Amino acid sequence: xxxxxxxxxxxxxxxxxxxxxxxxxxxxxxxxxxxxxxxxxxxxxxxxxxxxxxxxxxxxxxxxxxxxxxxxxxxxxxxxxxxxxxxxxxxxxxxxxxxxxxxxxxxxxxxxxxxxxxxxxxxxxxxxxxxxxxxxxxxxxxxxxxxxxxxxxxxxxxxxxxxxxxxxxxxxxxxxxxxxxxxxxxxxxxxxxxxxxxxxxxxxxxxxxxxxxxxxxxxxxxxxxxxxxxxxxxxxxxxxxxxxxxxxxxxxxxxxxxxxxxxxxxxxxxxxxxxxxxxxxxxxxxxxxxxxxxxxxxxxxxxxxxxxxxxxxxxxxxxxxxxxxxxxxxxxxxxxxxxxxxxxxxxxxxxxxxxxxxxxxxxxxxxxxxxxxxxxxxxxxxxxxxxxxxxxxxxxxxxxxxxxxxxxxxxxxxxxxxxxxxxxxxxxxxxxxxxxxxxxxxxxxxxxxxxxx
Amino acid sequence: xxxxxxxxxxxxxxxxxxxxxxxxxxxxxxxxxxxxxxxxxxxxxxxxxxxxxxxxxxxxxxxxxxxxxxxxxxxxxxxxxxxxxxxxxxxxxxxxxxxxxxxxxxxxxxxxxxxxxxxxxxxxxxxxxxxxxxxxxxxxxxxxxxxxxxxxxxxxxxxxxxxxxxxxxxxxxxxxxxxxxxxxxxxxxxxxxxxxxxxxxxxxxxxxxxxxxxxxxxxxxxxxxxxxxxxxxxxxxxxxxxxxxxxxxxxxxxxxxxxxxxxxxxxxxxxxxxxxxxxxxxxxxxxxxxxxxxxxxxxxxxxxxxxxxxxxxxxxxxxxxxxxxxxxxxxxxxxxxxxxxxxxxxxxxxxxxxxxxxxxxxxxxxxxxxxxxxxxxxxxxxxxxxxxxxxxxxxxxxxxxxxxxxxxxxxxxxxxxxxxxxxxxxxxxxxxxxxxxxxxxxxxxxxxxxxxx
Numbered sequence: 001x002x003x004x005x006x007x008x009x010x011x012x013x014x015x016x017x018x019x020x021x022x023x024x025x026x027x028x029x030x031x032x033x034x035x036x037x038x039x040x041x042x043x044x045x046x047x048x049x050x051x052x053x054x055x056x057x058x059x060x061x062x063x064x065x066x067x068x069x070x071x072x073x074x075x076x077x078x079x080x081x082x083x084x085x086x087x088x089x090x091x092x093x094x095x096x097x098x099x100x101x102x103x104x105x106x107x108x109x110x111x112x113x114x115x116x117x118x119x120x121x122x123x124x125x126x127x128x129x130x131x132x133x134x135x136x137x138x139x140x141x142x143x144x145x146x147x148x149x150x151x152x153x154x155x156x157x158x159x160x161x162x163x164x165x166x167x168x169x170x171x172x173x174x175x176x177x178x179x180x181x182x183x184x185x186x187x188x189x190x191x192x193x194x195x196x197x198x199x200x201x202x203x204x205x206x207x208x209x210x211x212x213x214x215x216x217x218x219x220x221x222x223x224x225x226x227x228x229x230x231x232x233x234x235x236x237x238x239x240x241x242x243x244x245x246x247x248x249x250x251x252x253x254x255x256x257x258x259x260x261x262x263x264x265x266x267x268x269x270x271x272x273x274x275x276x277x278x279x280x281x282x283x284x285x286x287x288x289x290x291x292x293x294x295x296x297x298x299x300x301x302x303x304x305x306x307x308x309x310x311x312x313x314x315x316x317x318x319x320x321x322x323x324x325x326x327x328x329x330x331x332x333x334x335x336x337x338x339x340x341x342x343x344x345x346x347x348x349x350x351x352x353x354x355x356x357x358x359x360x361x362x363x364x365x366x367x368x369x370x371x372x373x374x375x376x377x378x379x380x381x382x383x384x385x386x387x388x389x390x391x392x393x394x395x396x397x398x399x400x401x402x403x404x405x406x407x408x409x410x411x412x413x414x415x416x417x418x419x420x421x422x423x424x425x426x427x428x429x430x431x432x433x434x435x436x437x438x439x440x441x442x443x444x445x446x447x448x449x450x451x452x453x
Numbered sequence: 454x455x456x457x458x459x460x461x462x463x464x465x466x467x468x469x470x471x472x473x474x475x476x477x478x479x480x481x482x483x484x485x486x487x488x489x490x491x492x493x494x495x496x497x498x499x500x501x502x503x504x505x506x507x508x509x510x511x512x513x514x515x516x517x518x519x520x521x522x523x524x525x526x527x528x529x530x531x532x533x534x535x536x537x538x539x540x541x542x543x544x545x546x547x548x549x550x551x552x553x554x555x556x557x558x559x560x561x562x563x564x565x566x567x568x569x570x571x572x573x574x575x576x577x578x579x580x581x582x583x584x585x586x587x588x589x590x591x592x593x594x595x596x597x598x599x600x601x602x603x604x605x606x607x608x609x610x611x612x613x614x615x616x617x618x619x620x621x622x623x624x625x626x627x628x629x630x631x632x633x634x635x636x637x638x639x640x641x642x643x644x645x646x647x648x649x650x651x652x653x654x655x656x657x658x659x660x661x662x663x664x665x666x667x668x669x670x671x672x673x674x675x676x677x678x679x680x681x682x683x684x685x686x687x688x689x690x691x692x693x694x695x696x697x698x699x700x701x702x703x704x705x706x707x708x709x710x711x712x713x714x715x716x717x718x719x720x721x722x723x724x725x726x727x728x729x730x731x732x733x734x735x736x737x738x739x740x741x742x743x744x745x746x747x748x749x750x751x752x753x754x755x756x757x758x759x760x761x762x763x764x765x766x767x768x769x770x771x772x773x774x775x776x777x778x779x780x781x782x783x784x785x786x787x788x789x790x791x792x793x794x795x796x797x798x799x800x801x802x803x804x805x806x807x808x809x810x811x812x813x814x815x816x817x818x819x820x821x822x823x824x825x826x827x828x829x830x831x832x833x834x835x836x837x838x839x840x841x842x843x844x845x846x847x848x849x850x851x852x853x854x855x856x857x858x859x860x861x862x863x864x865x866x867x868x869x870x871x872x873x874x875x876x877x878x879x880x881x882x883x884x885x886x887x888x889x890x891x892x893x894x895x896x897x898x899x900x901x902x903x904x905x906x
Binding site: 006008010014015016017023029031058071075077122125126127129130133134160162165166183184186188195198200201203205213215217219225232233255256257284312320343344346348 | 472
């Protein structure tokens with residue numbers, strides 16, 4: 001477990017806001033911030049929550065040690081005084097509630113709610129959004145590919161297409177979204193996700209003769225491993241592989257060309273050669289659309305290896321989550337009532353007040369609507385709330401180390417959507433409506449606090 | 454400086470290839486790998502090299518300590534034996550040549566060339582590509598925005614839209630591409646990039662009254678700081694700010710609405726109020742296209758704050774770099790001649806042999822062409838080579854700690870392009886042609902080694 005501070009993985013203005021809030025006296029007022037996305041990416045039916053584990057981790061490691069405070073003073077970001085005292089003592093001691101990892105989200109879903117003093121909450125904005133915007137974007141893309149693949153094996157292999165540390169988080173997010181294995185070894189070590197991989201074209205080329213490379217692979221990785229057959233010509237590659245490995249060959253991988261036609265020709269040839277149990281893995285610029293097209297024509301493909309589009313969110317590399325103040329007390333008294341606040345900025349209005357969520361469930365278990373209301377509400381029987389307590393009084397309230405639980409949750413939640421919305425071209429976007437109860441919708445919002453006008 | 458190992462930030466198959474190569478005997482053969490992108494993103498005239506410093510750092514920290522080897526054996530990735538001996542002894546001892554940071558690249562430019570034994574080079578593939586694909590994508594987007602902004606100040610503020618560690622690298626890449634400041638405090642600490650920021654809407658809302666928030670900001674950050682004026686209504690926000698701060702107010706920020714019209718109205722009002730020196734900063738879903746549009750209508754904007762599109766590569770979050778074996782010796786003898794190798798996979802052919810680069814320069818200093826040839830060549834007088842030695846015999850051969858040098862190089866190189874190619878809609882894509890000298894072009898390539906057919 002990394003023990004290093006995350007305190008500088010943040011925006012300059014988080015600290016200048018705290019300094020100014022200490023000056024004006026709002027720093028210590030009880031406040032509520034919410035994280036949500038105003039919309040899903042175009043054409044998407046749902047989003048997948050991921051990164052909750054990382055968010056908790058970075059929030060708990062958000063501490064200002066002497067070296068960090070010294071740097072901030074030396075570089076002129078803050079001045080020695082009440083602000084540096086506050087930084088040295090900083091430790092998030094509030095509450096964080098959020099959607100469970102693997103849960104689905106829709107427009108305005110309050111994915112995370114942070115409660116504490118204004119200053120202790122506001123300072124976490126950047127680091128919380130960084131984690132959620134990245135991980136939710138990747139998990140959401142992954143789930144769409146899982147939907148498209150109709151039960152086939154899905155292999156994540158995008159590490160080389162994204163930042164090396166982001167790659168580890170991406171691998172975990174893909175696993176939550178339903179991918180089976182990853183190429184990323186650190187994701188295997190840190191999160192226990194199954195890893196896999198055999199050889200690349202460079203390995204075949206290094207041997208000059210394709211058969212020699214297959215001989216070496218068989219001796220080391222066994223007949224049951226996956227043989228890359230498209231370095232020169234796919235069908236000759238398959239003949240070479242079966243000749244060297246035998247009909248018990250585990251799988252062949254095709255990384256280029258016309259995957260539908262090539263996989264069909266490969267299947268026919270493999271069967272002719274007696275390698276009827278040999279699986280066909282394909283890769284090469286795949287995304288959910290391409291996978292769905294290959295499935296639609298019944299290409300005899302057993303596994304899809306996806307890289308670039310997956311770790312970059314398939315066109316939407318960030319989940320558009322924002323972190324907004326929705327309530328604040330009038331003074332420092334912990335008993336003071338919270339007042340709802342929202343901004344009027346064109347296109348970016350926010351609805352004040354802490355939101356409660358009821359996800360309405362039909363008699364078949366399917367989701368019907370996401371109902372948002374300002375607290376307090378009684379949850380009726382035919383609904384569930386996706387919100388769970390993550391941090392209480394600064395302490396972790398959940399164990400999030402196993403991504404398998406989030407993965408199962410994601411599969412369960414997606415199964416509660418109409419199948420017509422689980423394709424790359426969903427019937428409804430979003431799959432279920434977001435209904436505002438007791439408050440006007442954001443687009444026509446009468447903002448609760450307009451005092452400054 | 455981070456001393457931790459980067460050895461697991463890699464793909465599973467890099468290690469299974471090494472194990473198989475140790476088995477077959479190719480592991481110790483001298484080899485050359487090249488990193489290049491087959492094409493630029495659609496509509497782009499050039500790419501910007503960034504991440505060279507990080508690449509050197511992760512390559513030098515790529516070591517397998519006992520805990521790492523133990524994990525790999527326990528998880529079945531490798532077996533105890535020659536492979537674990539090799540891992541424990543691993544230390545890259547070859548050479549790395551590459552384009553200097555801030556240099557421009559074009560299709561097939563050999564941005565990095567790695568020379569050493571096959572095994573010691575192949576194992577670095579994933580981590581080298583991760584760094585370059587991310588950092589080059591961001592720097593390339595940044596430079597386009599700098600081109601579009603016509604000399605106005607550019608502020609990077611995208612940390613919240615990307616992974617927290619990737620955000621630090623993104624901030625550095627943006628600085629190389631020409632951005633002036635960043636919001637990211639760790640980028641300030643680690644790379645000495647100027648950081649900035651003042652307050653967010655939450656700060657204004659927390660005070661209820663906009664004027665109160667400006668009073669607090671002035672007391673802490675001074676009159677010369679930037680005041681956010683669009684929480685409720687821009688012009689009233691400006692009146693409130695000038696009333697509180699005085700005509701010496703440093704800047705106002707507008708984060709929403711119609712930026713061209715609003716900045717014009719803001720300028721008129723600021724001038725009326727005597728705040729003629731007050732700068733106007735705008736933000737909100739900007740990219741190079743939007744910036745160019747605002748410049749085209751002469752909007753009175755002094756600084757652009759860009760976030761999402763910048764750190765996600767403005768539609769192209771990865772630079773499509775690949776890492777390909779281009780030459781390998783026939784045996785382990787260090788004196789053996791290298792033979793060129795390339796693959797025939799449809800759409801993914803590679804040209805064997807180590808490439809030399811001549812960038813042809815016209816009499817006005819402008820770039821005319823990028824000429825690629827297989828070594829050895831004599832560089833003529835009217836050209837330069839963008840390739841520099843980065844690592845020699847495993848040791849760093851350059852000091853890359855100052856991103857300012859790369860930033861100046863990037864500005865110099867971009868100034869050598871036709872101005873018509875330095876817009877979001879360039880006249881030529883790419884700006885200069887890539888000319889193959891003495892080898893056929895990749896699309897019609899006769900691959901040097903076709904032995905396996």
